[in-house]
Amino acid sequence: MTEDEMNYVLNLKDLDKKAISVVGGKNASLGEMIKAGIHVPPGFAVTTDCYLKFISETGIDDKIYETLKDVQPEDVSSLDRASERIKACIQEGSISGDIREAIEYGYLGLCRACAVADVPVAVRSSATAEDLPTASFAGQQDTYLWIQGVYNVISHVQSCWASLFTPRAIAYRIKNQFPHEKVFISVGVQKMVNSRTAGVLFTLNPTNGDPSKVVIEGSWGLGETVVSGSVNPDRFVVDKVIMEASVKEISAKHIECVFDVKEGRVINANVDPKRQCTCCLQDEEIRELVKIAKHIEKHYGCPMDIEWAIDADLGFPESIFIVQARPETVWSRRKAESVIGKKSGYDLLMEQAMKRIRIPQ
């Protein structure tokens, strides 16, 4: 492999937040977490260099800038047309030997490491301007689940590249004056978690900002149902310090996102009625998730929004994976104001002594 090719693909475990410009926020964050000892599914990043090499050697770059030059964000049909055109170019553009080799090298390495031939992977875009606390692009690029084989991986890397040019993404950049040529894309290829249960968690209570709580939402199957809001997840509110759950809400989780072998893709399957109302997490899993959440929050030094999954094939606690982590944006932006004020123990005692508790009739 040439030196260039080596720069096209980087193992996630060799990354950290300094790599953000070449692997994007999502990949850099995953690398950062691996370094911090967090259990993250193994994988590799297809770098922005690789993307740049692809668009430049195919001449697609010129076509892109040409096409986007006169597009107005309010003009929906011109936006759509431009998007379609660019996406087709990228999707159909022929991949040169060295890029192909680099991705193949990354994927086969992953198969070896996992000891599985054609290991199923998740292919996700990781944009360089994404996931910054002040400019959340989250969800603007695509994710492809359960992809197997080198050919499919490469084709979905191209799909991710193309996802940089959805009408929404184009419009967003124009509105926010992000130059298109400054927004590069990296792609993450990560071993698929055979997810029994998955979901999101926050390292504070998003409803009231209580910093002593971890709020976990989870459902059966892959986390997509929770993220997209297509099921009412089970909800747990756990105290970070004493590790006790103050809320355990079990909802009827009617569907789950699973890989369908026959169809060869991920589908939303019905959950049988009995399992719908069964709690999707064991107590020990909840506790472990809280521990991990605290670790991640401490590592980043700010409240975090985290995606997690529990592998059906692995034993606890190896079964628990973190698949994504980003700074929480709502409460973090608020200015910290004193809740109690400047008060002595006696002030507080006097206040309490004067108190009456109303019992509404």
Next chain:
Amino acid sequence: MAEEKADRFPDPHDFKVPKELEGWEEMYPSHYLFSKDRGEWEKQQFWYLDKIHAPEPMPPLDLIFQEAWQISLSQYTTRVFCIPPAQGIAQRMVGGYMYICAIAPPPEEVIKEKAELFGKRVFYVFDHYDELWDKWLTKFKVLGKEMAAVVVPSDLPKFVPEDQVIPAPTGCYVSYDLIAAFDKLVNQMFKGWQYHFEMLNLTYLAYLMFADVVRKLFPGISESAIGKMVAGAYVSMFRPEEELCSLARLATSLRGVSDILKSDRTAKQKIAELDKTPDGRQWLDQFNKAKDPWFFVSCGSGWLHYEGSWINSPDIPYGYIKNYVERLEKGEKIERSLDNIDKQRDAIVAEYVGLIKTDEDRTAFNNAYNTIRTIYRYAEDHLFWVEHWFHTIWFDKIRNFGKLLVKAGMIEDVDDIFMFNRYEIPELLTEVATGWALGVNIPMRGSYYKAKAQKRRKILDAAKKWIPTPALGVPPEEVAEPFTIMLWGITTDKVKEWLKGMKAPTVGDISEIKGFASSAGVAEGPARVLRLLKEISNLKPGEIIVCPTTNPSWAPVFTQIKAAVTDIGGLTSHAAIVCREYGVPSVTGTGVATTVIKTGDIIRVDGDTGVVKIVKRAK
């Protein structure tokens, strides 16, 4: 009752108790009865069943503790420390059960006056707490010793002893001593209960203040987390158990002692056996040293004469010691590491402090925390000395009177003395004294009192089978009284739950009850309902205890049970504290657990959420 509107409980004056309880009123002093002359006031108040202090129908003499706390608790709030908007707690009896009421705030001008006094008096206590505590303990121990020293005549001699007549006549004799001794005990009991609340109201107030500060900083924080921050490890209430642990350790280091202790003999037989060898005697010696005060712990709450104490139910401590010796021999560790508990608490507090965002809040938190920590030990320590040690001495003395009354033919059994209230006993004693003084062959009214005692026992037995209504009267608009909030956990939700319970068709239909999540964890298993505290001997390892309240003297039992559920008790109730100490899941303050759950039901106790599910009913 079923027709009651959902927003109020029955009017106490119209409330009818079952026929079997007829005549219950005569057991208690008249001011304990709902009465027409106070009717207007009484029916406007909210009266709820006090299962903490009166989990069982009240034997007439045991009412003395309630009488004493009604006065003492209330006076510290209203007249001594003057918690501005709070008034006292009033008591009434209905069908043998006690109902209490936190009285509504006084007029505004009184609140103002009290606020001034509060500032002056209360802060002094916090500033001088350690010194005041030392003084408190010293004077309390003196009082207990004084009570122990009261001589109860064991006999009425045919003629007074010579030395009481010449050369220096005492001038007053057993007929006087008899009545004087009882009066003295009553007075000492009242004094002990005056001391009991000396700093307790302030402790509870400080706790509520701290809890409020913490809740502002961490809106969703659980009561059990707050409890963990303030609770201490070196608490008198845990000493009896520690003493047992060290006795068990001593046994394993002596020759032949463990084998005797592990045998299936009674405590009495074991003691006789131990007394035969030097090592055995050495061990007994140590046991006797620990006995006063630590084994004066009640087998129950300390509130009822029939609960017994370790000192008069030696099979209980000997049973625990047997278990500890066996565990030691298996190489298990039996002591709880108290240093670790303290360290853990400090670590927990530090972690919460670390989550506070501003310096100002961190300072306020520390101020609040130091205030509660200064005084919290009082809440944990007074309990052993008053309800356990002091009450045990009292029961022992009263039983001496019982023996005398049996001898005098006034009552059948020693414990029948508890069937008469503290105003009636002087009447019995006076009759005995009079009979003695009048000479020989004087007829006495023994059959009258014996019949009375029997009738009262019947009423109390019937009352045990009756399930009293949780509350009477009108739910209040506001509560300011710290004990009501803290100890009984009276909140809007609680009242609503009770109102719901009023209309519940039958107990068997309920499959889930709610209470405070007072100790974390989840456990499922067969329930053992212990409505009477002495039923504890029925408990089998792996069962879940369901009881009106739990008690720290059951401590060694907590290593055998899966979980605990109680009717009454907030998160800082004794039950909650012990369960957390032992890592046993618990749900406290359900209001109805002992009514709804039956022994043998399979229940699931979720100490994280405060829900108890009846998974499967016993056949």
